[in-house]
Amino acid sequence: MSWIDVTYHLRGSPEDAEARARAIAVEQSIEMPPEAVDDPFVLGEILGRVVAVESLGGGLHAIRILLSAATVGGDAGQLLNMLFGNSSLHEDLTLAEIAVPPDLRAALGDGPQLGLDGLRRRVGAQARALTCSALKPQGLSPEGLARLAEAFALGGIDYVKDDHGLATQAYSPFPQRVAACAAAMRRATARTGHPTRYVPSLSGSLDAVREQLRIIKEEGLDTAMVAPAILGLANIQQLRRDYPEIALLAHPSLAGAARIDPACLTTLWRLAGIDAVIFPNHGGRFGYSEETCRRIADAAIAPTPGLAAIAPVPAGGMSVARVPEMLDFYGRDVMLLIGGNLLAEGDRLSDATAAFVATVHQHSQAQAPAETHA
Amino acid sequence: MSWIDVTYHLRGSPEDAEARARAIAVEQSIEMPPEAVDDPFVLGEILGRVVAVESLGGGLHAIRILLSAATVGGDAGQLLNMLFGNSSLHEDLTLAEIAVPPDLRAALGDGPQLGLDGLRRRVGAQARALTCSALKPQGLSPEGLARLAEAFALGGIDYVKDDHGLATQAYSPFPQRVAACAAAMRRATARTGHPTRYVPSLSGSLDAVREQLRIIKEEGLDTAMVAPAILGLANIQQLRRDYPEIALLAHPSLAGAARIDPACLTTLWRLAGIDAVIFPNHGGRFGYSEETCRRIADAAIAPTPGLAAIAPVPAGGMSVARVPEMLDFYGRDVMLLIGGNLLAEGDRLSDATAAFVATVHQHSQAQAPAETHA
Numbered sequence: 001m002s003w004i005d006v007t008y009h010l011r012g013s014p015e016d017a018e019a020r021a022r023a024i025a026v027e028q029s030i031e032m033p034p035e036a037v038d039d040p041f042v043l044g045e046i047l048g049r050v051v052a053v054e055s056l057g058g059g060l061h062a063i064r065i066l067l068s069a070a071t072v073g074g075d076a077g078q079l080l081n082m083l084f085g086n087s088s089l090h091e092d093l094t095l096a097e098i099a100v101p102p103d104l105r106a107a108l109g110d111g112p113q114l115g116l117d118g119l120r121r122r123v124g125a126q127a128r129a130l131t132c133s134a135l136k137p138q139g140l141s142p143e144g145l146a147r148l149a150e151a152f153a154l155g156g157i158d159y160v161k162d163d164h165g166l167a168t169q170a171y172s173p174f175p176q177r178v179a180a181c182a183a184a185m186r187r188a189t190a191r192t193g194h195p196t197r198y199v200p201s202l203s204g205s206l207d208a209v210r211e212q213l214r215i216i217k218e219e220g221l222d223t224a225m226v227a228p229a230i231l232g233l234a235n236i237q238q239l240r241r242d243y244p245e246i247a248l249l250a251h252p253s254l255a256g257a258a259r260i261d262p263a264c265l266t267t268l269w270r271l272a273g274i275d276a277v278i279f280p281n282h283g284g285r286f287g288y289s290e291e292t293c294r295r296i297a298d299a300a301i302a303p304t305p306g307l308a309a310i311a312p313v314p315a316g317g318m319s320v321a322r323v324p325e326m327l328d329f330y331g332r333d334v335m336l337l338i339g340g341n342l343l344a345e346g347d348r349l350s351d352a353t354a355a356f357v358a359t360v361h362q363h364s365q366a367q368a369p370a371e372t373h374a
Numbered sequence: 375m376s377w378i379d380v381t382y383h384l385r386g387s388p389e390d391a392e393a394r395a396r397a398i399a400v401e402q403s404i405e406m407p408p409e410a411v412d413d414p415f416v417l418g419e420i421l422g423r424v425v426a427v428e429s430l431g432g433g434l435h436a437i438r439i440l441l442s443a444a445t446v447g448g449d450a451g452q453l454l455n456m457l458f459g460n461s462s463l464h465e466d467l468t469l470a471e472i473a474v475p476p477d478l479r480a481a482l483g484d485g486p487q488l489g490l491d492g493l494r495r496r497v498g499a500q501a502r503a504l505t506c507s508a509l510k511p512q513g514l515s516p517e518g519l520a521r522l523a524e525a526f527a528l529g530g531i532d533y534v535k536d537d538h539g540l541a542t543q544a545y546s547p548f549p550q551r552v553a554a555c556a557a558a559m560r561r562a563t564a565r566t567g568h569p570t571r572y573v574p575s576l577s578g579s580l581d582a583v584r585e586q587l588r589i590i591k592e593e594g595l596d597t598a599m600v601a602p603a604i605l606g607l608a609n610i611q612q613l614r615r616d617y618p619e620i621a622l623l624a625h626p627s628l629a630g631a632a633r634i635d636p637a638c639l640t641t642l643w644r645l646a647g648i649d650a651v652i653f654p655n656h657g658g659r660f661g662y663s664e665e666t667c668r669r670i671a672d673a674a675i676a677p678t679p680g681l682a683a684i685a686p687v688p689a690g691g692m693s694v695a696r697v698p699e700m701l702d703f704y705g706r707d708v709m710l711l712i713g714g715n716l717l718a719e720g721d722r723l724s725d726a727t728a729a730f731v732a733t734v735h736q737h738s739q740a741q742a743p744a745e746t747h748a
Contacts, residue, residue: 027659030511031537032714041545042513071512073543075578077604081627082539085601086690088630089660137404138445139416163405165456169447171415204449205612206580227459230451232606238579253459257469258603258630285401286463316460340406 003066005051005099006083009261010061011092017061021050024093025065027086045070062096069100074107076272077234088258095260098267105271105306109237114247114275115308116301116333122222122247123158123195128364129327130335131357132159132199132313133342135181138166145172146180148349152342153188153196155353159335160185161225162201164251168208174200175215182219199223199249206235213243222246226274227253233272240273249313250274262288263295266312270300276311276335281326284317290329301333311335320352323359332364377423377440379473380457383635384435385466391435395424398467399439401460419444436470443474448481450646451608462633469634472641479645479680483611488621488649489682490675490707496596496621497532497569502738503701504709505731506533506573506687507716509555512540519546520554522723526716527562527570529727533709534559535599536575538625542582548574549589556593573597573623580609587617596620600648601627607646614647623687624648636662637669640686644674650685650709655700658691664703675707685709694726697733706738 006028010020025048030037037043051064071082084095105111112118120126133152135145145166152160160181168174178200185198200216202209202224209231216224228236228250239248250269252262260268266277277300280286282293297312312330315337326336338356345352380402384394399422404411411417425438445456458469479485486492494500507526509519519540526534534555542548552574559572574590576583576598583605590598602610602624613622624643629636640651651674654660656667671686688700689711700710712730719726 023659029539030513031539032510032717036714036718036720037511039511039514039518042511046511046513070543070545071539071541073541075541075582077579077601078541078577081541081577081601081604084630085538085604085625085627086660088628089626089654089662091661136406137411137413137416137420139404139420140413144413164459165403165405165445167445167447167449167452167455169444171444203447203452203455203608205451205606205608207612208449208608227451227455230455230459230606230608232579232604232609234577234579234582234604235606235609238581252463253455254462256462256464257458257633258628280463285397286460287465288463340410343406344410346410 002069002101002103004069004083004101004104006065006067007097008063008065008087009094009096010063011059012061013059017053017063021053021063021065024063024087025050028065028067028082029071031086069104072104072107075234076108076237076268077232079108080233080268084260093259095264097261097264100271102305108271109240109273111273111307112270112275112310113240113244113273116311117308119247119275119311119335122197125158127332129332129360130158130311131360132161132335132337133157133353134161134163134337134339135166136163136339136343138163138169139171142172142177142180145177146184148343149181149198150184150188151349152353153185154192154350156192156194156357157196157353159197159199159223161199161249164201164225164227164253166201167203174212178215178219182221197223199225201225202231206231206238209239213246216246223249225249225251227251228269228272228274229254229258233268236269236272236274247275248273249276249278251278252280262292263299266296266299270307270310274310276313278313278315278337280316281314281318286316297330297334313337315339320356320359323356324363327360327363336360376443376475376477378443378475378478380439380441381471382437382439382461383468383470384437385433386435387433391427391437395427395437395439398437398461399424402439402441402456403445405460443478446478446481449608450482450611451606453482454607454642458634467633469638471635471638474645476680482645483614483647485647485680486644486649486682486684487614487618487647490685491682493621493649493685493709496571499532501706503706503734504532504685505734506535506709506711507531507727508535508537508711508713509540510537510713510717512537512543513545516546516550516554519551520558522717523555523572524558524562525723526727527559528566529724530566530568530731531570531727533571533573533597535573535623538575538599538601538627540575541577548586552589552593556595571597573599575599576605580605580612583613587620590620597623599623599625601625602643602646602648603628607642610643610646610648621649622647623650623652625652626654636666637673640670640673644681644684648684650687652687652689652711654690655688655692660690671704671708687711689713694730694733697730698737701734701737710734
């Protein structure tokens with residue numbers, strides 16, 4: 001097989017960087033002293049290779065290493081294990097960037113099945129950004145959440161997702177919630193003529209998730225939300241293979257804890273086949289910079305042979321007032337997710353949603369046509 | 375239901391800490407402005423509550439919050455989601471400590487099924503520390519790995535695990551590797567009379583893992599290794615339920631514990647039912663302090679009603695020469711894992727292993743009798 005080109009960022013003293021680079025190359029491959037290995041295949045084809053160690057200034061080094069793609073075996077979880085499994089335990093190290101060779105990309109699967117284009121096509125939104133909101137707070141009954149879902153859909157929004165905290169709790173068991181919200185969606189879309197999608201949140205073991213998808217399909221739904229850092233990326237890969245018609249939106253829950261650059265993580269999740277990536281927008285509740293957000297969006301939509309573009313979904317403390325700014329920043333290849341700001345409108349939810357939707361439609365019309373993404 | 379007592383550590387300016395505490399309590403519960411919520415159940419039983427904000431000095435604050443156990447629904451993945459899902463995205467925040475109420479602990483399951491006591495009983499090691507090594511490097515064929523396994527077992531070691539990088543790669547597919555190593559183990563243990571256990575590494579989706587466990591059981595094995603941060607903690611929970619007779623050793627791959635305190639993570643994994651926790655020992659390849667290691671070991675064995683003690687497994691750059699020091703530090707409630715240091719002995723592997731084992735036996739005999747762990 002071939003080699004994965006991996007860049008780590010090391011915060012440390014310059015004298016240390018070369019030695020740390022060699023240590024990482026060993027740790028992320030044979031994980032034992034090379035001098036104790038005499039097998040030529042292992043030393044030639046498995047042992048990691050340091051390509052470059054470069055100072056980025058400010059005590060930061062970029063360490064570039066080639067890791068053997070043969071160690072991955074086509075498993076996305078194993079890919080994470082070999083890229084950063086043990087090295088994630090170093091507080092001064094970040095997994096910054098990866099370039100996966102074509103044979104490994106193919107071994108990981110067919111990638112996103114709907115992607116940005118599919119999510120657009122489903123709601124008839126070829127030439128504009130997409131709109132999304134969230135059902136909150138958890139603690140509401142299925143009927144309470146369904147009322148919100150209906151109000152959002154009556155405002156013409158494209159996607160309505162569960163709050164990621166909704167799982168299967170006593171106050172809102174999954175089957176009842178999905179049935180109520182799906183029915184609400186059918187009522188609303190019959191009135192508006194706009195095919196708004198309800199997006200349940202999947203949780204629990206893979207077995208539990210399969211049962212949730214059975215219910216989802218029974219209700220005629222075709223979109224779901226997952227948290228790859230909670231469910232496990234190999235399970236995401238499995239879902240992608242087994243449910244090619246279900247669009248998967250990825251939520252970043254727990255993804256912040258592992259010191260993987262968010263744009264790099266977006267690439268990894270796109271490889272595993274998710275169709276959209278939710279992330280904290282700059283200027284919201286979280287501290288992501290504009291640059292980080294741009295890089296996440298780029299990682300989502302960068303044209304890549306054999307890998308469909310996915311929808312970047314900036315979220316977290318967004319407001320309708322910021323929509324023009326957000327669309328200027330991201331362009332139209334984006335799904336804007338506004339939750340609390342709309343829910344705060346209480347009884348005016350549908351009107352506030354309609355205003356959100358109208359702003360997106362009008363602003364997108366003023367922008368240049370979107371490029372087609374393979 | 376009841377409340378989970380959660381402590382976060384915040385690196386930030388004192389003026390900010392109270393506001394951040396309130397924000398975290400909201401983020402990890404209703405995730406929207408409380409003023410936009412009028413449902414009394416949500417505000418009374420779901421919304422997180424700040425208990426205390428305390429300066430620890432050096433710009434560090436301890437923030438203590440009560441989170442509603444009702445949001446967890448008995449799902450270990452959902453527990454992670456509600457404890458730290460979105461808040462993991464804050465670079466200045468760490469999940470430091472949790473105390474789970476008894477009803478939630480029961481809802482999460484029966485906990486470890488073998489635990490430290492079961493791992494001891496299986497190898498007849500009631501009054502001493504346990505010994506373990508690892509099959510490396512990956513890239514070796516099944517036969518090559520089996521030769522190492524046999525050599526370790528002939529040295530009288532208790533547990534021989536796969537290197538966590540071994541999954542199902544072309545050079546060592548899981549079925550062939552397990553068959554070869556299991557056969558080697560049978561040969562060796564027939565000669566030594568010591569019931570050494572081979573511990574395959576599980577990887578891939580939950581479906582793939584079930585197939586691996588089928589093979590494992592077919593080979594008469596009863597122990598396996600998992601990486602909860604890669605497989606997903608809800609899937610660990612599922613395995614625990616479905617395979618009560620399989621001892622599960624947890625590997626810290628990707629656990630990147632800088633922002634979930636390693637002892638807190640140990641508690642979470644113990645709740646999900648793993649029987650042993652592998653972690654980087656102080657003074658080895660990783661930067662964990664003595665204090666951190668002690669806290670991990672304490673979290674593993676602390677007597678807890680309804681939750682069996684699990685084996686702490688310090689690893690990572692350990693050596694036979696350090697065994698007395700390690701046993702003085704951890705006592706006998708530990709499984710010492712030495713990999714590279716033994717493998718570096720090449721042809722002398724069995725003798726070196728026998729020396730490791732003898733050192734542990736002799737040193738343990740000199741220590742006080744172990745306490746019994748419920």
